[in-house]
Amino acid sequence: MNSLSASHQMAQPIEVAQPRKVFELDHLTVNFAARKGVIPSPLQSLNLKIEAGRITTILGRSGCGKSTLLRTLGGFVQPEDTGGVVYKQRFMDGPTPEIVMIFQENNLFPWLTVEGNVKFGLRFRKDDTRDKAQAVKDILESVGLTDAAKQYPHELSGGMKQRTAIARALITRPRVLLLDEPFSALDISLKRHMHALIRELQENTGTSMVMVTHDVEEAITVGDRVLVMGGNPAAFLIDENTTDPAMLDRYSSNYLKLQKKVESVIY
């Protein structure tokens, strides 16, 4: 009983192993321009620190502002100038190649093969001195798509498409990967494969990742930290450190306890 009332309060900031932060929301406010004036989003004067080198997952109901938040982190949405997103000690003012985003669909160009799509990530990087062919080969191997290199997107399964998108994002060696419900269209077993893969890639590359999802299991197993957004104006109702290995076991008591807590807030 008391878990429900407690969970509605703003969670206390947790002790983190790596205090180095990649993003800091400083009184972030987003409004959308409309034909008549502006429409406020749920994001009003929001504060948060997101640590570098970890996976942060954000859960929330539809319309709670989580996707808008992610797009703001990518620099695709401009917040009001009363605050904003601090990235590298300064307020962001637009997209940067260091921050790459992956969407639920339409990530891949249908006229290019898997290889071509991945190579597209390097096309506009003149300062990249790597052997491009070798880099593409390596990254395809790391996502298990070596055999599918010559296939076109319409010949791929949903999971292979998303793996291609992840490969294309990672080949640019971004500092941050933003994932907007990337596995929502996949079935449950594919999803779990992708969860393991994304964790493995994160450990190997050290990339900071922020993933928005509406799947509680996904948030807990993939994330090192789980945030639950809700309310209007939005607040972080739950902020849990999930680096405990027990969180990878869906039947452990810690996992189930957190799942219950999260579900009581978002359903």
Added chain:
Amino acid sequence: MKAIDWERAGPWVVGTLFFCLIIVLWEAAGRSDLPFTTVMPPPSEFLSMVVESGFRVGLGSQAASLDEAVIATFGRVFAGMALAFIAALITGMLIGLSRFVTWCISPLLFVLAPIAPIAWIPLAIVVFGINNGTAVFIVFMGVYFILTIGTLAEIRRVPEEYLTVSGNLGASKWQRWVWVILPSILPGVFTLLRTNFIAAWMAVLVAEMVGMRDGLGAIIMMGRNLFNNELIMFGMLIIGVSGFLVDRILAFIGKRILWWRV
């Protein structure tokens, strides 16, 4: 014995049989001297006439061989369509890149679009003279506007994600055009080109009928001037078959080269 796959063969067999049936009825009508066959002589009559004249059409030194007429018409229609295709893509791009260009060009486009290509013939003859330039220009006018309006619609259909992804990967505005928007819209605009081929085809025939001295349209006009109904029927047949072949070629390009759908 392996059964015939009627799912695949059916349309071809039925289509061909029905076509043959019409020819047989037409021939029978010609034998029994039904009145309409004097203006519409059956295939056996107009085909034998063409074979007798050694596949040359016309009188004396002005006679041209049939393949010259076909090549002339094909050249005009393809040149006009290719120019219109490229021009439509460039116009779409300029409009997409600059709002100022949009304000300048849009009203012009929508005022010029409803003018039938045939209406441009008198002007074109004065400007280009009676030559290929006029025919190509008329074909161009016949498809350019519809293709430009179609290009703009295709540009609006490009998924937002493509633009974000390419910007994210470091593409400049110009690079985004070349590597993302252009390949996204090409198949759609090409499909539009194919559906508008009929308009281009008609435009070139009309241009040849009223202005040119050669080409398939001119064959019809020559038949008319000489009261030669065989020649008219033959010209119509060649126009129909040629148009069908071109449509097949365009369909092949659409299916094999610009095959993807966005």
